Amino acid sequence: MSHYEEVKVHGYDEFCKAVSERKGNDIFAYFSGDIDTQGLSWCPDCVKAEPIVRGEMSHLPEGSVFFYCQVGERPYWKDPNNEFKKTLKLSGVPTLIRYGTPQKLVEEECFKADLVRMMFTED
Numbered sequence: 001m002s003h004y005e006e007v008k009v010h011g012y013d014e015f016c017k018a019v020s021e022r023k024g025n026d027i028f029a030y031f032s033g034d035i036d037t038q039g040l041s042w043c044p045d046c047v048k049a050e051p052i053v054r055g056e057m058s059h060l061p062e063g064s065v066f067f068y069c070q071v072g073e074r075p076y077w078k079d080p081n082n083e084f085k086k087t088l089k090l091s092g093v094p095t096l097i098r099y100g101t102p103q104k105l106v107e108e109e110c111f112k113a114d115l116v117r118m119m120f121t122e123d
Contacts, residue, residue: 004060010034010070012083018067019099026064027099028120030110031090033077034070041093042074049094049110056113059120067099 007022009015019027030053033043041047060066071077071084071093084090088097096105098119109115 002057003062004057004064004066006057006066006068008068008070011072012087015067015069022065026061027067028060028064029067029069029097029099031069031071031084031093031095031097033093034073041070043077043093045092045107045110046094049107052111052113053094053096053116056116056120059117061120 007018009018015029019029030050032046032050033041035041041050057066071090072082076082077084077093079085090106092107094107094110096110096116096119097103103119103122105112105115105119
């Protein structure tokens with residue numbers, strides 16, 4: 001049994017609903033471009049970052065929740081007015097955040113296992 005919960009969501013509304021259901025938990029969220037039937041994202045950086053982020057998930061705090069959120073198809077993501085950009089202030093994918101804190105790793109930063117581990121282990 002892992003000591004954290006993983007939740008897969010798709011799109012902004014699902015993300016918000018799932019987060020609100022887990023208020024009070026330590027929440028981490030990884031945002032990726034949509035995944036096709038081959039299991040690959042349209043975003044090459046997301047494909048590269050995912051195994052690195054997953055490799056550090058053993059360091060997630062006890063009882064925390066890890067959200068894997070697909071942000072949508074490329075045209076939606078490219079729209080500067082999409083909810084992820086406007087409301088969550090995401091600037092790129094992949095992005096890893098500690099929800100409710102300013103902690104954020106964006107794009108190439110998600111390739112660095114030590115930065116990911118630091119986010120998972122810092123109080």
